[in-house]
Amino acid sequence: MDMLRLSASQVDFEYNKLDNMHSSITLYNDTHQPVAYKFKATNLNIFLVKPPLGIVQPRQSQLVTIILNSKVLETNSIKDFNEKLQLITTILPQGVQDAGPIFLDKMRKFEKQKINIAILTQDRKIVAQSQGNQSQMFHSVNKQFGQVEPTRVIATPTADKAKIEAEYFCNKFEVLQQEVTKKEQELQDLQKFNNGLSEKANIKSKSGKLDKLIFLLSLLVSFFLSFHYQNHILQAINL
CATH class of the missing domain: 2.60.40.10 (Immunoglobulins)
Incomplete structure (x- = not known):
């Protein structure tokens, strides 16, 4: 054929x-x-x-x-x-x-x-x-x-053969370099993603503490207001 x-x-x-x-x-x-x-x-x-x-x-x-x-x-x-x-x-x-x-x-x-x-x-x-x-x-x-x-x-047929082999390995090396660059970029993207998750977790943690503080303050204010109005009610009853 x-x-x-x-x-x-x-x-x-x-x-x-x-x-x-x-x-x-x-x-x-x-x-x-x-x-x-x-x-x-x-x-x-x-x-x-x-x-x-x-x-x-x-x-x-x-x-x-x-x-x-x-x-x-x-x-x-x-x-x-x-x-x-x-x-x-x-x-x-x-x-x-x-x-x-x-x-x-x-x-x-x-x-x-x-x-x-x-x-x-x-x-x-x-x-x-x-x-x-x-x-x-x-x-x-x-x-x-x-x-x-x-x-x-060309000097000899073997020189041409060596040139062909050199071109082949150069192309292979370029492909490997491209693969390494691609993997490095993927690793950087993964690190950025992990850093983003950590930042969100820290923000969420801080936000949770603030919510607890606000809740306690609200509870205290409610208690004092309740106590204050209770005194007024008792005074009104005594009158």
Whole structure:
């Protein structure tokens, strides 16, 4: 099973003498892991691929636009046309977000799929089509016709592997830092909540003592008033 499923094994272009020909292909990731991809072509001067490399997340897809230079049939006869694209894919290591360095790792295994090219008329008649030559050389395509992908210089494949591992652990460290910060914030919130409860308890305690004092004062005032009025009543009776 291919890492990335193609919407078609062949890319069809509608023949146009005056302008560049446009087509597209969709890459489907049916796996549960992110897959890095990169396109190569047999002729850098006639193909333009957007985007030429990238990452397709699990259960997602990527639409790729392919442009074929209109001069492709001026320099070659129709019967000699045999241009192809090649899709290179690999499982992306966990934590890696840049697909570029992955394809420099000579120790990594890559899956390669050839994509045939067909130039058709409006009524679907084939003008030119890729042939079955197995010895063709493929070159990395970039964003402009004839422009070779910039070369990344690394000391050895192991250096690139170390870089990938370093990026992975850096990402892990950032995640752990975020978790620690989150837990510290939760602890601070809990401390604030406990302090609030303590303050409320103190206020309630003070409020209870004040209520008792007011009650005693009220009781004393009532007693004196009762005693005072009782004397007045006795005096009135004696009169």
